[in-house]
Amino acid sequence: MTSRAADPDHLRDLTLLRRVRDRMDREYTQPLDVPALAAGVHMSAGHLSRQFKAAYGESPYSYLMTRRIERAMMLLRRGELSVTEVCFAVGCSSLGTFSTRFTELVGVPPSVYRDDPLAAAASVDTAGLPACIAKQVTRPVRSTSGRSGIEKRTPAGGP
Incomplete structure (x- = not known):
């Protein structure tokens, strides 16, 4: 068989x-x-x-939205674009949907994240981690437990 x-x-x-x-x-x-x-x-x-x-x-829609939010996080950290400009730059057609999904995945609204990108990651300790691992553990994820925001992840091989 x-x-x-x-x-x-x-x-x-x-x-x-x-x-x-x-x-x-x-x-x-x-x-x-x-x-x-x-x-x-x-x-x-x-x-x-x-x-x-x-x-x-995850569904194709969730995967796509997570990719868009990841790119939005990078654009917002740069601070060169408004939240509305970032929304459209990453392919979202509705500012309301973008803001809702961003808040759901990151834990803070995009306007707050733009002003203070560290606010969303404050609960995740990345000190001493290589940048590639820090990026992985702070990646926005849709919570299955009903809790939104960035969830702490354990790097591969960690406790």
Whole structure:
């Protein structure tokens, strides 16, 4: 009997899902929706959503919004753009939705983050961590526990 991991259809789907994820990473500023993403890899929208969540632990929409919020955090830290300009620069079409998702993922509204980027990460101790690990543990994540904001993560191999 063939295991699921070695199933040719499963491997093909994983390849297609990686293409979808890579497209979202590249084209996050574009108006992307699940039907358009699914059409690009010749899948139904429902199949793409189910397979994407199984492979990556979150829906395509959540993944895309997390990428957009990550880019927004960087733009807001620079301080050169207003919150509205950042919202549109990262591909969001609604300032209200952007602000709600930003607050949900980061723990503070974008205007507060722009004025004090350290406010959101105050509860996460990154002292002594390499920058690549500090970035990983302060990455915005959607909380499954109902709590919003940046959650403390333990680096790989840590306690």
